[in-house]
Amino acid sequence: MRIYAFAVYLFLYIPIGVIALFSFNAGRHASQFQGFSVQWYGKALSNPFVVDAFKTSLTVALSSAVLATLFGTMAAMALQSVKGRLRIAFDALIYIAVMVPGIVIGIATLIALVTLFDWLNPVLAAVWPLADGAPKLSLGYGSLIAAHGLFSMALVIIIVRARMAGMDRSLVEASADLGATPWGTFRQVTLPQIFPGILAGFLLAFTFSFDDFIIAFFVAGSQTTLPVYVFSSIRRGVTPEINAIGTMVLAVSLLLLVTAQAILQRGRQAG
Amino acid sequence: MQRQDLRTWLLLVPAGAWFLCMLILPLIVVFVFAFGERGAAGGYVPAFTFENFANLGARWTAFKNTLILAPLGTLACLLIAYPLAYFLALRASARWRTLLLILVIVPFWTSILIRSYAWIYLLGGQGIPSLLNALGFGNPRLINTPFAVLIGIVYGYLPLMVFPIYVALERLDKRLLEASSDLGSPPWRSFLQVTLPLSMPGVATGSMLVFILLMGEFLIPAMLGGGKVFFIGNALVDLFLQSRNWPFGAAVAVALVVVMLVTVAAYLRFTRRWAGGRDDVSLM
Numbered sequence: 001m002r003i004y005a006f007a008v009y010l011f012l013y014i015p016i017g018v019i020a021l022f023s024f025n026a027g028r029h030a031s032q033f034q035g036f037s038v039q040w041y042g043k044a045l046s047n048p049f050v051v052d053a054f055k056t057s058l059t060v061a062l063s064s065a066v067l068a069t070l071f072g073t074m075a076a077m078a079l080q081s082v083k084g085r086l087r088i089a090f091d092a093l094i095y096i097a098v099m100v101p102g103i104v105i106g107i108a109t110l111i112a113l114v115t116l117f118d119w120l121n122p123v124l125a126a127v128w129p130l131a132d133g134a135p136k137l138s139l140g141y142g143s144l145i146a147a148h149g150l151f152s153m154a155l156v157i158i159i160v161r162a163r164m165a166g167m168d169r170s171l172v173e174a175s176a177d178l179g180a181t182p183w184g185t186f187r188q189v190t191l192p193q194i195f196p197g198i199l200a201g202f203l204l205a206f207t208f209s210f211d212d213f214i215i216a217f218f219v220a221g222s223q224t225t226l227p228v229y230v231f232s233s234i235r236r237g238v239t240p241e242i243n244a245i246g247t248m249v250l251a252v253s254l255l256l257l258v259t260a261q262a263i264l265q266r267g268r269q270a271g
Numbered sequence: 272m273q274r275q276d277l278r279t280w281l282l283l284v285p286a287g288a289w290f291l292c293m294l295i296l297p298l299i300v301v302f303v304f305a306f307g308e309r310g311a312a313g314g315y316v317p318a319f320t321f322e323n324f325a326n327l328g329a330r331w332t333a334f335k336n337t338l339i340l341a342p343l344g345t346l347a348c349l350l351i352a353y354p355l356a357y358f359l360a361l362r363a364s365a366r367w368r369t370l371l372l373i374l375v376i377v378p379f380w381t382s383i384l385i386r387s388y389a390w391i392y393l394l395g396g397q398g399i400p401s402l403l404n405a406l407g408f409g410n411p412r413l414i415n416t417p418f419a420v421l422i423g424i425v426y427g428y429l430p431l432m433v434f435p436i437y438v439a440l441e442r443l444d445k446r447l448l449e450a451s452s453d454l455g456s457p458p459w460r461s462f463l464q465v466t467l468p469l470s471m472p473g474v475a476t477g478s479m480l481v482f483i484l485l486m487g488e489f490l491i492p493a494m495l496g497g498g499k500v501f502f503i504g505n506a507l508v509d510l511f512l513q514s515r516n517w518p519f520g521a522a523v524a525v526a527l528v529v530v531m532l533v534t535v536a537a538y539l540r541f542t543r544r545w546a547g548g549r550d551d552v553s554l555m
Contacts (some may be wrong), residue, residue, distance in 0.1 A: 005358045005371075008351065012378050015426065078282035081275070090283070093290040099535070100298070101487025103504045104524050105503040107511055108297030111521070112303060115315070130357070150293045153286055177498070182278070183392070202436035211382040214489055214504075218511065227384050233492065234388055237310075238395065246385040253381045261373055 002236060011073040040244035050245060054228040060141065060216075064148040071149075072156030077190070079157070080164060081156035097154035106218030109147045113139060113219070131203050148212060152205035153248025159204070163197025168229060185254035196263045203260035207253045304521035312387055313515025323522035328525060333506035336492075338530075340417060340502070341485040344424035344509070345432075348481050349474065351425060352432035357466075360435070360440035372437065379430035387494040388425050394419050395497070415497030423491040428484060432477040439473025440466070479538040483531050502525050 023041070027034030038218035044050050079090060119135040128134035167190070175185040220228055226249065233242055308318040327334070355375070363371055378386065378491030394401055394413040404410040413419055443466065451461040489504030496505075501524060 001358050001362055004354055005363075007382055009374060011426070012375070014430070015386065016378070016381075018392060019385065019389045055444075071289060074282040075286035078279045080277075081279055081493075082283070083511045090287070093287075096298075097290065098484065099531075100294075100528070101484065101531075103289070103487045103489050103507055103526060104301070105297075107507060107520065107524055108301045109293065110511065111315070111517055112300040113296035115300065119279070127504065146289075146293050150289060153289060157286070186307055202412075207380055211380075211383075211384070213384045217508070227382065230384060230388070231490075232389065238388075238391060242388065246382075246388060249382050249385055254377065257377055257380050 018138070019243050020247045022240060023247040025240055025243075028240060037180040040240040043246075044248075047241070049224070049229060050226075053224045056144075056223050057142050057210055057226040060144045060148060061206045063141075064145045064152055064209045065202050065205040067145070068149045068152035068157050068205045069198060072153040072160050072201065072205075073160050073194075073198050075153075076157045076160040076164065077186075078146045079161065093155045094157055097150055098143075098158075102212065102214040103218075104153075105147060105150065107144060107213040109215070110139070110218040113143050139219055140223050143221065144216060144217040144223065144225070147215050151215075152208055155205055155208065156198070156201035159201040160194055160197045163194045167193050176259045196266065200260040200264045203256045203263075207260075211249070211253055276452065301521045301524055304518050305525045307518040307521075308553050309516050309518050313517065315517045323519045324526070326527055327522060330503070330506045333501055333503050333523075334526075336500060337486060337488075337502045340420060340424070340492075340500070341482055341488075344421055344428070344485050345478050345482045347421060347425050348428050348432040349478060352429055352477065353436055353470075353474070356433045356436035356440055356465060356470075360437050360443075361445075372434075373387060375433050377430075379428075383427050383490055384494075387491050390423050390426060390495055393498075394422070410470070414495065415499050417496070417500050419494050419495040420500045422487060423495040424488070427491060428481045431480050435476040435480070436470060436473040439470045439476075443469050443495075475538055475542050479534060482534060486527060486531050486534075 021033065024036050024038065025033050026037035026039070075090070079087065082090070117139075121134075121136055124134040140181055141202070171189050171193075172185055175189045176182075180188070211227065212225075213231055216225045216228050217231070226245070230242060230249075233239070285548055304315050306319050306321070308316045308320060308322075310316045323549045332458050359368060359375075360370055391414065396414075400410055400413055447465050447469070448461055456464070464503070487504055488502050488536055489508055492500050493508075503526075507520055507523055507527075510516050510523060
C-alpha cells in the first residue's frame with residue numbers, strides 16, 4: 001500500500017522534476033544532461049516576447065484577482081443575511097460559473113463581446129465629439145480581466161463563505177450590542193476572522209488567472225498572455241527555453257499555493 | 272431593517288452584475304447564435320434554423336472521441352485514485368496525512384499547460400521511447416496516440432478524483448469496520464460490504480467532476496494527441512478561431528453543455544439514492 005502511494009507520488013512529480021532539471025541543462029539535447037547552466041533562463045528573460053507576455057499575465061492576474069476578491073468578499077458578506085429566492089439564484093450563479101467549462105466561457109465571452117463591439121463601435125464613432133476619432137473597443141486587457149474575474153469571484157465567494165461558516169457569530173452580535181457601528185464591527189471583528197479566507201482566495205484567484213490558457217486563448221485579442229505564448233511556442237517545437245519558462249511558471253504558482261495553504265492552516269489554528 | 276436591506280443589495284450588486292454580464296448574457300448569446308446562419312465572411316447572421324444542430328454529425332469523430340476517452344479517462348483516474356485515497360484516509364499516519372494530501376492537490380493548481388508539456392517531453396522520441404529502445408523493447412510510438420492522451424488525462428485530473436474519495440473515506444465511521452471484523456468478516460469482505468458502499472458518494476462526486484472537465488478538454492488532446500486524437504474542445508477551437516463558423520460552433524457548444532447537464536442530473540439522482548450523500552466537497 002505504501003509502495004503504491006509512493007509510486008503515485010513519483011508519477012505526479014517526476015514529469016515536473018524532469019522539466020525543472022532540463023531547464024538547467026547546458027546542452028540543447030532533450031535526452032542527455034550535459035552539465036548545469038542557467039543560460040536558458042537568461043535567454044528566456046531577454047526575449048522581449050516572453051517579457052511582454054509575462055507583463056500582460058501579471059497585470060491581468062493582479063487586476064482580476066483584486067476585483068474578484070473585493071466583489072467576492074462583499075457578496076459573501078451579504079449572502080450571510082440573504083435567504084429565499086435571491087439566495088438560490090446567487091448559489092446557482094456561483095455553481096454555473098464554476099461548472100461551465102472554461103472553453104465554453106471563452107467562446108461565450110468572445111462572441112458576446114465581439115458582437116457588442118461591432119454594434120457599439122459605429123455608434124461611438126458617430127457620437128464622439130472630438131476630431132481625433134473615437135477609440136475602437138476591442139478584445140484585450142478588459143475582456144481578459146472580466147473573463148478571469150468571473151471564475152475567480154466564484155472561487156473567492158466559496159472560500160470566504162467556508163471561512164465564515166466557522167466564525168463565531170456571537171462576537172458580531174456582542175459588538176453590535178456594545179454600540180459599534182456596522183463598519184466598526186466589520187473592521188474590528190469580522191475582517192480579522194475572515195482575513196485568512198480572503199487572502200487565500202486572492203492567491204488562488206491570482207494563480208488561476210496566471211495559469212489559465214483556454215479562456216485567454218479566446219478573449220486575449222491582440223494581447224498575449226504567458227500561457228498563450230508558451231502554447232504557440234510548443235507548437236513550433238520543444239526547446240530548453242520553454243523548460244525554463246515552464247519552471248518559472250510552476251515556481252510562481254507553487255509559491256503562491258504554499259503561501260495560501262499556510263495562511264489557511266494558521267487561520268484554522270488561530271480561529 | 273430598511274437600511275440593512277439596502278446595504279445587502281449594494282454589496283451584492285457588483286458581483287451580481289458581473290455574473291449577469293459575463294456569464295448569463297454570453298451564454299444566452301451562444302444559445303441564440305446556435306440557431307443562426309453563417310455570414311459570408313464568417314461570423315453570424317440572424318436566423319432561426321435547426322440546420323446547425325442537424326449538422327452536428329459532421330463533427331461526429333470529435334464527439335465520439337470525447338465520449339469514449341472521457342469515460343475511459345474518468346475510469347482510469349478512479350482506479351488509480353481509489354487506492355491512494357484509501358491509503359491517505361485509513362492507513363497513513365496522522366502526522367504525515369496533511370502534508371501528503373497537500374502534495375496531491377498542489378499539482379492540480381499549477382499550470383495544466385506546463386504539466387501536459389512535460390509529457391510531450393517524456394513521451395516524445397527522445398524520452399521514454401528511446402529509453403525503452405535502449406532496454407531492447409523496440410521503439411514504440413507513444414506521443415500523438417490515444418494512450419498519450421489518456422496519460423495526460425490521468426496526470427491532469429488525478430488530484431480531483433483523490434480528494435472527494437478521501438473525504439468520503441475519512442468521514443467513514445471506523446467502528447463499522449471494527450464491528451464487521453469482530454463479526455468474523457475477512458478484510459476483503461469488510462471492504463466490499465462496508466468501506467466501498469460508504470465511499471460511493473465520494474466516488475460519484477470525483478467521477479462527475481473529472482468527467483465534466485474532460486468533456487470540455489482542449490489542451491491535453493491538442494498537446495498529446497497531435498491532431499489525431501481530438502475532442503469536442505478541439506473542434507470548438509477550430510470552428511471559432513480558424514474557420515469562423517460561429518453558429519455551427521455555438522450549436523456544438525450547446526450540445527456539449529447539454530451532455531454535461533445530463534451527466535450532472537444523473538449524478539444528482541445517483542447521490543440522492545445513497546442516503547447521507549454529501550456533495551459539499553471543496554478543493555482547498
